[in-house]
Amino acid sequence: MTESEVAGARERHEELDKGALLDAYRTMRTIRDFEERLHTEFATGEIPGFVHLYAGEEAIAAGFMAHLDGDDYVASTHRGHGHSIAKGCDVKGMMFEIYGKDAGICRGKGGSMHIADLDKGMLGANGIVGGGPPLVCGVGLSAKVRGTDQVAVSFTGDGGANQGTVFESMNLASAWDLPVIFVIENNGYAEATAQAFSSKGIDIAKRADGFSMPGVVVDGHDFFAVHEAAGEAIRRARQGGGPSLIECKVNRYYGHFEGDAQTYRGENEVENVRKEKDCLMLFRQRVTSAGLLDEAELDKIDEEVKNLIDEAVREAKEAPEPSPENLTTDVYVSY
Amino acid sequence: MTESEVAGARERHEELDKGALLDAYRTMRTIRDFEERLHTEFATGEIPGFVHLYAGEEAIAAGFMAHLDGDDYVASTHRGHGHSIAKGCDVKGMMFEIYGKDAGICRGKGGSMHIADLDKGMLGANGIVGGGPPLVCGVGLSAKVRGTDQVAVSFTGDGGANQGTVFESMNLASAWDLPVIFVIENNGYAEATAQAFSSKGIDIAKRADGFSMPGVVVDGHDFFAVHEAAGEAIRRARQGGGPSLIECKVNRYYGHFEGDAQTYRGENEVENVRKEKDCLMLFRQRVTSAGLLDEAELDKIDEEVKNLIDEAVREAKEAPEPSPENLTTDVYVSY
Amino acid sequence: MSRKSYMQAINEALAQEMERDPTVVVFGEDNVGGTGSPGEIDAWGGVMGVTKGLYGKFPNQILDTPISESAFIGAAAGAACSGLRPVAELMFVDFMGVCFDQIFNQAAKFRYMFGGKARTPMVIRTMYGAGIRAASQHSQALYPIFTHIPGLKVVIPSNPYDAKGLLIASIRDDDPVIFFENKVLYAIEGEVPDEPYTIPLGEAEIVREGEDVTIVAIGRMVSMAEQAAASLADDGIEVEIVDPRTLSPLDEDTIYESVENTGRLVVVDEAYPRCSMASDISALVAQNCFEHLKAAPKMVTAPHTPPPFSGSLEDLYVPDPEKVANAVRETVGQGVAS
Amino acid sequence: MSRKSYMQAINEALAQEMERDPTVVVFGEDNVGGTGSPGEIDAWGGVMGVTKGLYGKFPNQILDTPISESAFIGAAAGAACSGLRPVAELMFVDFMGVCFDQIFNQAAKFRYMFGGKARTPMVIRTMYGAGIRAASQHSQALYPIFTHIPGLKVVIPSNPYDAKGLLIASIRDDDPVIFFENKVLYAIEGEVPDEPYTIPLGEAEIVREGEDVTIVAIGRMVSMAEQAAASLADDGIEVEIVDPRTLSPLDEDTIYESVENTGRLVVVDEAYPRCSMASDISALVAQNCFEHLKAAPKMVTAPHTPPPFSGSLEDLYVPDPEKVANAVRETVGQGVAS
Ligand SMILES: Cc1ncc(C[n+]2csc(CCOP(=O)(O)OP(=O)(O)O)c2C)c(N)n1
Ligand SMILES: Cc1ncc(C[n+]2csc(CCOP(=O)(O)OP(=O)(O)O)c2C)c(N)n1
Ligand SMILES: [Mg+2]
Ligand SMILES: [Mg+2]
Numbered sequence A, B: 001m002t003e004s005e006v007a008g009a010r011e012r013h014e015e016l017d018k019g020a021l022l023d024a025y026r027t028m029r030t031i032r033d034f035e036e037r038l039h040t041e042f043a044t045g046e047i048p049g050f051v052h053l054y055a056g057e058e059a060i061a062a063g064f065m066a067h068l069d070g071d072d073y074v075a076s077t078h079r080g081h082g083h084s085i086a087k088g089c090d091v092k093g094m095m096f097e098i099y100g101k102d103a104g105i106c107r108g109k110g111g112s113m114h115i116a117d118l119d120k121g122m123l124g125a126n127g128i129v130g131g132g133p134p135l136v137c138g139v140g141l142s143a144k145v146r147g148t149d150q151v152a153v154s155f156t157g158d159g160g161a162n163q164g165t166v167f168e169s170m171n172l173a174s175a176w177d178l179p180v181i182f183v184i185e186n187n188g189y190a191e192a193t194a195q196a197f198s199s200k201g202i203d204i205a206k207r208a209d210g211f212s213m214p215g216v217v218v219d220g221h222d223f224f225a226v227h228e229a230a231g232e233a234i235r236r237a238r239q240g241g242g243p244s245l246i247e248c249k250v251n252r253y254y255g256h257f258e259g260d261a262q263t264y265r266g267e268n269e270v271e272n273v274r275k276e277k278d279c280l281m282l283f284r285q286r287v288t289s290a291g292l293l294d295e296a297e298l299d300k301i302d303e304e305v306k307n308l309i310d311e312a313v314r315e316a317k318e319a320p321e322p323s324p325e326n327l328t329t330d331v332y333v334s335y
Numbered sequence C, D: 001m002s003r004k005s006y007m008q009a010i011n012e013a014l015a016q017e018m019e020r021d022p023t024v025v026v027f028g029e030d031n032v033g034g035t036g037s038p039g040e041i042d043a044w045g046g047v048m049g050v051t052k053g054l055y056g057k058f059p060n061q062i063l064d065t066p067i068s069e070s071a072f073i074g075a076a077a078g079a080a081c082s083g084l085r086p087v088a089e090l091m092f093v094d095f096m097g098v099c100f101d102q103i104f105n106q107a108a109k110f111r112y113m114f115g116g117k118a119r120t121p122m123v124i125r126t127m128y129g130a131g132i133r134a135a136s137q138h139s140q141a142l143y144p145i146f147t148h149i150p151g152l153k154v155v156i157p158s159n160p161y162d163a164k165g166l167l168i169a170s171i172r173d174d175d176p177v178i179f180f181e182n183k184v185l186y187a188i189e190g191e192v193p194d195e196p197y198t199i200p201l202g203e204a205e206i207v208r209e210g211e212d213v214t215i216v217a218i219g220r221m222v223s224m225a226e227q228a229a230a231s232l233a234d235d236g237i238e239v240e241i242v243d244p245r246t247l248s249p250l251d252e253d254t255i256y257e258s259v260e261n262t263g264r265l266v267v268v269d270e271a272y273p274r275c276s277m278a279s280d281i282s283a284l285v286a287q288n289c290f291e292h293l294k295a296a297p298k299m300v301t302a303p304h305t306p307p308p309f310s311g312s313l314e315d316l317y318v319p320d321p322e323k324v325a326n327a328v329r330e331t332v333g334q335g336v337a338s
Helices: A003-008 A018-043 A058-065 A081-086 A091-098 A132-146 A164-176 A204-211 A223-238 A269-277 A279-289 A295-318 A324-328 B003-008 B018-043 B058-065 B081-086 B091-098 B132-146 B164-176 B204-211 B223-238 B269-277 B279-289 B295-318 B324-328 C006-020 C069-080 C093-098 C100-107 C143-148 C160-172 C221-234 C252-262 C277-288 C311-317 C321-333 D006-020 D069-080 D093-098 D100-107 D143-148 D160-172 D221-234 D252-262 D277-288 D311-317 D321-333
Strands: A073-075 A152-157 A180-186 A215-219 A244-249 B073-075 B152-157 B180-186 B215-219 B244-249 C002-005 C024-028 C062-064 C085-092 C123-128 C153-155 C177-182 C189-192 C205-208 C213-217 C239-243 C246-248 C265-268 C298-300 D002-005 D024-028 D062-064 D085-092 D123-128 D153-155 D177-182 D189-192 D205-208 D213-217 D239-243 D246-248 D265-268 D298-300
Touching: A018 A058, A018 A081, A018 A091, A018 A223, A018 A279, A018 A295, A058 A081, A058 A152, A058 A180, A058 A223, A058 A279, A073 A132, A081 A091, A091 A295, A132 A152, A132 A164, A132 A180, A132 C069, A132 C100, A164 A180, A164 A204, A164 B164, A164 C069, A180 A204, A180 A223, A204 A215, A204 A244, A204 B204, A215 A223, A223 A244, A223 A279, A269 A279, A279 A295, A324 D311, B018 B058, B018 B081, B018 B091, B018 B223, B018 B279, B018 B295, B058 B081, B058 B152, B058 B180, B058 B223, B058 B279, B073 B132, B081 B091, B091 B295, B132 B152, B132 B164, B132 B180, B132 D069, B132 D100, B164 B180, B164 B204, B164 D069, B180 B204, B180 B223, B204 B215, B204 B244, B215 B223, B223 B244, B223 B279, B269 B279, B279 B295, B324 C311, C002 C006, C002 C160, C006 C024, C006 C085, C006 C160, C006 C177, C006 C189, C024 C069, C069 C085, C069 C093, C069 C100, C085 C093, C085 C160, C093 C100, C093 C123, C093 D100, C100 D093, C123 C160, C143 C153, C143 C177, C143 C246, C143 C277, C143 D143, C153 C160, C160 C177, C160 C189, C205 C221, C213 C221, C213 C252, C213 C321, C221 C239, C221 C265, C221 C321, C239 C252, C252 C277, C265 C277, C265 C321, C277 C298, C277 D277, C277 D298, C298 C321, C298 D277, D002 D006, D002 D160, D006 D024, D006 D085, D006 D160, D006 D177, D006 D189, D024 D069, D069 D085, D069 D093, D069 D100, D085 D093, D085 D160, D093 D100, D093 D123, D123 D160, D143 D153, D143 D177, D143 D246, D143 D277, D153 D160, D160 D177, D160 D189, D205 D221, D213 D221, D213 D252, D213 D321, D221 D239, D221 D265, D221 D321, D239 D252, D252 D277, D265 D277, D265 D321, D277 D298, D298 D321
Parallel strands: A073 A152, A152 A180, A180 A244, A215 A244, B073 B152, B152 B180, B180 B244, B215 B244, C024 C062, C024 C085, C085 C123, C123 C177, C153 C177, C213 C239, C213 C265, C265 C298, D024 D062, D024 D085, D085 D123, D123 D177, D153 D177, D213 D239, D213 D265, D265 D298
Antiparallel strands: C002 C189, C153 C246, C205 C239, D002 D189, D153 D246, D205 D239
16 A cells, blocks of 8 residues: 555444544545645646635545445545545545646546546546436446445535436436435535525425435534434445435635635635634544544644645656647547 | 417406306316317327327316416426417417428427417427426516516426426526426326336425425316416416426326327226316316306307317318428528 | 347347346336336336337346436446446437436546546437427437547447347447437338347448449438439449448448449438538548549438428428439539549 | 727627617626625626626626526526527536537427427527646537537637627527637637627638638637648748638538639638538538539548547647648648649
């Protein structure tokens, strides 16, 4: 296991024992550092394309992935770095990819919006809002037909929750009784437009009723709350109990994408969340005050992660570009 | 007013006075005769294409259209004859259209699945399941921007209720606060597949909650129940109260389309409904027993309608085909 | 070997592949036909009956779907990435507009976007074409749109034998394949071997040999070309007919060889004319066989209008043997004498 | 007259048409940008800022939408049938797959299916093209798909002047128009009159006159052709550049006249090659100007692959002046001497 893999690794933990807590913290810290570093690097103009940061929402990815095995699947969104890291994608490979380099996890052909690794059960970030939910229905069907206990989880934003594909997928999962979990990451905005407008600020979880499936709302800043709700839904799905909808209320720390001036946001909105509800802060408080982990253990992870990200960025900048032949390879398996 | 127009005509009635009741009965009877006659004529092999009959569901079209003015709009489905007749489309023009004749309401170019008359506020039957709901959102927007009190009503089947466009439209109507009513005609089947499977047999009206709009279930065989629910929703929409969802539970008397052997249906299913819940029978019982109309008045309508349909079929059979030039006209206003 | 219809050939291909490989799973609206209904559970077999009878034999490998094409076509893509070989039915290709994203941005692009790591062995069976008075939204061809998209393979059998062999090849293929079934051809019969066999994707067939003019005809248009060829032969014009069988990949070599020999090209395509297969093949030939062309390539297509309902108009809409023969005569009359 | 960017030209066209006609209504995701948000309500103006500032002036004529393209594009169609002239924004044309039905089966077909009774005056503004490292799902061209569809008009301005004049003409047109904006061109400046004006749909422009070779170039490719022409002129090759400006209707006459004069054709199209504008125009020219062609028509397009992310690949992906010049040189070197 390379250092890079260690950082992205997670195992499925039945309970939140010490190993599980350390893994969860490492996952969240890796995502946070990855994203904050991208934020500063993007400002230098060296990172190409559209970059959507997950910072602030880490507890959701970590809370769900803690329950997943390597052969469980996840479908992500345009804001996919967090899900990818939490699902075990190679962190350096991701960084290389975002820099468009040949050693990238997608050979530099996908970029931030298409990070994927099917071998890790990561079905891809997705440039199409609402693109992922249909895919996880297919994974659920596959598990059912082949008689495995795999589950599949799709992530969608509050804005994406209004895309027709998402409704259809919930209904299909319900009709076919699939082991699928639909997660809505409600960060209050779709680009600049508020969820208060785009779906009247309702609890999106409420829509589960229309598909005969359980729907719950959890605090997406609270790893433990997410972990518990996720565990229940995933367990039910594995046991043949069918799909669920979980809405995580959360906040994004940066703009819709890098370069967004964010003048649509409230004053001090992010500052207040960072101060009061930051998922890393809450986690640290909880595990240290309960005596489950000590500060030194966490600091050590911080240090390791910092080194990993430094190294990833340094290497990514120096890594070679894809070679011209790659332009036309990998369109088909055979043609 | 030609006889043909009389049959299809309806006026908006604030209350169910005698004129309104006669109109409603005439509408339902015209639809029923139109459809039953198509059923027998189709069997002779003379009617081309796909023909989906509305027989059994007449109370829904009649109940809603009773509240609509000529400049209100309706978007229909593949099963569109009933909505078209109730919205005031020319009955003979429709019959000509179904026979593919030049005098058809769409010049023989549309056929059963595309009957439309924008001048009558009929936005079209639709060959695409879920095609109509987005359109009525546009009408609602138009009314709002232009400051009129027009409303728009879309009809969708229980199967169509699972098409993404329908959910999206409900949410858009809610976000934009549009004077739009979404009607679900739940006849228990989408082709051969049961609503019990395709959306777990839930009350589709329940889905309204997810869009912050009222949702109600009514008995689609009962003109008076439909009329009341429709009136409430339409009044609310006209007064700026926004959209509603109304699910009408109903039964179709014939196959999905003509030629369907219907072996997926329960034994005596239709026979029982015809005996116990037929909308024309229920209507007749109610108005006569309450002394609102007498049998003779209704019989007279039956007779007039019968003559109209006889004439329509006879003329349609003899009417000339579209001329070859028409193949390439009317694609654009200008090109 | 026995006589089977195009529909039976497809049904048999599905059955034999489901038998061979339990990960071949078939689904679509009413593909079982009757799920949840009080009567026969498999009362239908798709709207035209193509999948009829499969449920009885493979109850775990065939499913009905809600009317949610995006969800179930996307599910095919997801299933293909996770161990199945799904065959999803898009009832009429005209319905592609409600689910195209899952086809062209998801399934078609996974392999490229993911740097070669994906394999998406899925088939979308779909029905196309005019001729049954099904009007504007149930009669389109639309295969040019799919052919435009890199990452998709596009297959279009013109007869029962090809239907079976191409469908089996499509199911075994590791890329997403769009399989176009012509609704008028369903009832057409031909000799079809009982055992499974494959026809490689990307190989055209010379349906008729001739020296004077090359006709490339797509799907049902092959039979129009054959009828035209018979009447042209009476006039001493010998037509060579190429049936591409797959539109992507296109067997350019076979087409070019034929045109190099005949020097004349007519493409018969029932799709809309603009950015069509007719223009695609004409342009490829013009670019690659220019020095062999004795006359302008001709395109016989539907007009630039939606399909009309009325039979008297629809019959004029679709290319027919007469229009094909006229185009051939024009090309023979034109340019350098042969 | 003053210097304005392509983006400003579009914004100005929208503003002037909204001013002129209160039934012109603009909507799309974040078109106002900030509805319901606690900060500035019009913080954005579409993702690229094209509609920025319109809300302040026309608060009743511009709306944000949920991310529900089928619903709001369909709403444009319904609104167009009932008294408005909507201008809906499909943020990236790559998203057409979630809403194509409302475009191609609804709006495009109303008039025909309804026997000539419908009028559907709507515009869909959409952004296309590679060049900003936006990867496979945000960099496609896809206009050939829309050009394929009868009932749609397809407009594609190559410069700020045309953008304004064509958009105003599109808004005033009574048919559904798909208006393609190139994302790389947004920042390009040119002279644009302050007052409203129209450029008729269906009229090509000769961007540069020349005797040796006709280049038909689409959208941003016009500038690639111009750069190629400049370097070719140094070698004594005089290129004529035709900018169709609308792809449907296509001004075939202007193209044919040019080719009749030059005898040589190169089409430059940034779309995928199969069933593309390049093949469409090549085929039309081959069919209609055959006797004037001195050499094979050439097509310069993107390869048959999705757009790649990495800049070093994307720069190879899009046709560039060098590829255009090479194609021109090949066609000049080939066939009958000019
Ligand atoms: C089908 C489609 N429509 C629109 C977009 C453009 N777009 C990308 S992200 C985004 C906002 C998504 O908001 P949300 O779902 O809440 O996710 P968040 O960005 O907040 O994580 C939009 C409109 C898209 N990529 N795909
Ligand atoms: C998008 C789309 N998918 C599938 C079809 C084929 N189709 C036509 S009607 C129908 C069943 C519709 O069922 P429902 O909505 O319940 O209406 P009903 O026929 O019962 O009135 C189907 C699947 C279609 N026309 N359009
Ligand atoms: Mg959001
Ligand atoms: Mg139904």
